[in-house]
Amino acid sequence: MLKVGIIGATGYAGQQLVWLLMNHKFVKIEFMCSNSYFGKEFSEIYPNFKYRLDSKLVPLEEATDKIKDIDVLFLALPHGKSSNLVKLAVENKTKVIDLGADFRLDDPEVFSQWYKINFNFPELIKDAVYSLPELKSKEEIQNAKIVANPGCYATASLLALAPLVKHNLIDINSIIIDAKSGVSGAGRSLKTGSLFCECNESIKAYGVGTHRHTAEIEQELSIIGKEKITTLFTPHLVPMNRGILAVSYANLKTSKSLEDVLKIYKDFYSSSYFVRVLDYLPETRFVKGSNYCDISLKIDPRTNKIIVISAIDNLIKGAAGQAVQNMNILFNFNEFEGLEYLGMNI
Structure with a gap:
């Protein structure tokens, strides 16, 4: 034991x-x-x-x-x-x-x-x-x-972006991460901003441009991409107990089909037990109480941007x-x- x-x-x-x-x-x-x-x-x-x-x-x-x-x-x-x-x-x-x-x-x-x-x-x-x-x-x-x-936001963001950076599919200067977290991410200690009446029926951005998980996201993406990478990361607090939904945006270097990029993701995580690459969009309720990270993506051909959505339970x-x-x-x-x-x- x-x-x-x-x-x-x-x-x-x-x-x-x-x-x-x-x-x-x-x-x-x-x-x-x-x-x-x-x-x-x-x-x-x-x-x-x-x-x-x-x-x-x-x-x-x-x-x-x-x-x-x-x-x-x-x-x-x-x-x-x-x-x-x-x-x-x-x-x-x-x-x-x-x-x-x-x-x-x-x-x-x-x-x-x-x-x-x-x-x-x-x-x-x-x-x-x-x-x-x-x-x-x-x-x-x-x-x-x-x-x-790793931090909770960093986990959701890095798993979403790693295949794109590893395969040199995106302009690394275009990465934007928009993430939402449940209130448990703020910890159990008493804070006014975490009180029920402060959180319920509301959503708010915080740590705009200053959230500390930015540093580890950039550090690890830079290691994967073998060059210095900076990101724009904005977290939000939403009125639920647990869960993170991260939506990451980047410009594709060349036009790619959704099927091709999904295959890249599925191959990348083929031996990863806890990452599920989906053909439908993730939701936090599907991973609540589990150690899974669900990932899916969309491509906007009009702007040539890729949008990657990832969901985790922030406490697990x-x-x-x-x-x-x-x-x-x-x-x-x-x-x-x-x-x-x-x-x-x-």
């Missing part, structure tokens, strides 16, 4: 991670840490776990003492909060899967520009792999000491499910172990 610890277990992504791991047949949860609720039973915070997971949450000090005794540490913390714990885990030869942003960017200066804080341990970057599993080799993930789990493929998928690869389990859940539809 794989011994795991979770720090940040009571946030939305953290509790989703707990749910997935307790249903994974090769995992034993050794501890769950929450500085806000330590001493309470996990099922007291999330009553749906009653009689299934009544373990007490431990404080950070106790969790750090236990890091040396586990195989993998999951971190589900806000940006800037992971690096000290990652350093401790690496020193104790414990693998880390970080759901936060601290190790997603290869350049500490770029991290500081987007996150407005200094990166504490730049020497650890060499030990980290930004792991969107469909776009990284298994060997690279398995050799990592630190797995940087956009966070906890992808973290478990990375864990499976890291420890050489079947990639889909513990993740074979279909969407809930309604």
Whole structure:
């Protein structure tokens, strides 16, 4: 059995991670840490776990003492909060899967520009792999000491755009991403903008031109395209609990038929268990509660633009499910172990 610890277990992504791991047949949860609720039973915070997971949450000090005794540490913390714990885990030869942003960017200066804080341990970057599993080799993930789990918007956007960039089908200066997310993407902490009366019956853009996931989207697209790529990314908040729908636009370099491009996508993701290339348009309700990313596309011959639509559950493929998928690869389990859940539809 794989011994795991979770720090940040009571946030939305953290509790989703707990749910997935307790249903994974090769995992034993050794501890769950929450500085806000330590001493309470996990099922007291999330009553749906009653009689299934009544373990007490431990404080950070106790969790750090236990890091040396586990195989993998999951971190589900806000940006800037992971690096000290990652350093401790690496020193104790414990693998880390970080759901936060601290190790997603290869350049500490770029991290500081987007996150407005200094990166504490730049020497650890060499030990980290930004792991969107469909776009990284298994060997690279398995050799990592630190797995940087991608952001939710980045996951939906990169999976949508990677085949176009890889096959040099688009003008890389024309990429526009318009994405909508459910309110859980803002986290569980109290914020005025996330209150029911602020979100319900409304949709709003935010982080226009400044959203931090832009940096990792550009970083990974640049690696795939082997040249510097910039994008225009605008996220929106919509009044639903979970889900992301990303609509990406770009200019085709030459005229292409829809059938030809769909074939390119299907070939590109032919060995990717969790990416479904569809002949119809995705909806968030078809992936809700699952680790799938659904992708489809349209071509507008009048403007010679391609429109790619992708849908994920932001808490699963956009966070906890992808973290478990990375864990499976890291420890050489079947990639889909513990993740074979279909969407809930309604």
